[in-house]
Amino acid sequence: MRETVHRHLGKLMAGVAIATVGTAAMVAITLPGTAGANETGGSKGGGTRAAQQTGQGADGTLPGVVEQAPAEGKKGKGLDPLTDDEITRVEKLAVSRQLFDTSQNVRGGRGPERLDVQLAEPEADEVDDPNAPRRADVTVYDYRDDTLVTRTVNLDTGKVERTAAQHGVQPPLSRAEQIEAARVLIADALGAGLKADYKDATGKELTSPDQLQLSSMVYRAAPGGSAAVARCGEHRxxxxxxxxxxxxxxxxxxxxxxxSARKVLQLG
Structure with a gap:
């Protein structure tokens, strides 16, 4: 590693442990030198699959399209994990035309940001019923008003049975959100140190998140902390x-x- 690396804001690191603070807890993360990094995001099968986006609207947002729900495809039974076909189908069933038209994803396009799909727990009176309907909880994030929305879909009927909306709840980022966060950082003036360090390490310019392996942690403002990040927790x-x-x-x-604000903030 060259000595010039250390003058940049984004100091290159190999084989060190770094500590990050969320709200009140201190979480230690060990960075394994030059070994491959695990890339974190949504749960298996539940990662973000952004709505198809074409062009750019007059208001600067990206329009999109809602696809028709596909045929049922391969189905699981009982408490079997959701099949790929079920995941694909339930993601589409959960995002109604109204939800799609009134929500916004991480890139500013129409439609919510899809975070996760999980098999739902059976109802209390269905626990011992071998023929109980299979349900899935689909979790999405609406960047228009920072709302986490969970919709429970009955896979037998295709109907949305429950919808829950929460503010101030921030689950782990999806892969698409990590990529967008890196894109925002690279484009910002505060990303100059990151780009300089990348060039020191590779001899090449950093222009795209695809050139990096990414891990992330949701950040929430600590009471009495920096005013610059005071809205983190309410914001994503x-x-x-x-x-x-x-x-x-x-x-x-x-x-x-x-x-949420598409800004890079610097801690003191």
């Missing part, structure tokens, strides 16, 4: 842990990316 904010592909980690701990 994250700290990124970028890594040069097949190379060292880059220290970006000073920065919080507010995805």
């Amino acid at each position: 904010c994250t700290r990124l842990f970028p890594k040069v592909r097949n190379g060292p980690w880059i220290d970006a701990r000073k920065f919080v990316i507010d995805l």
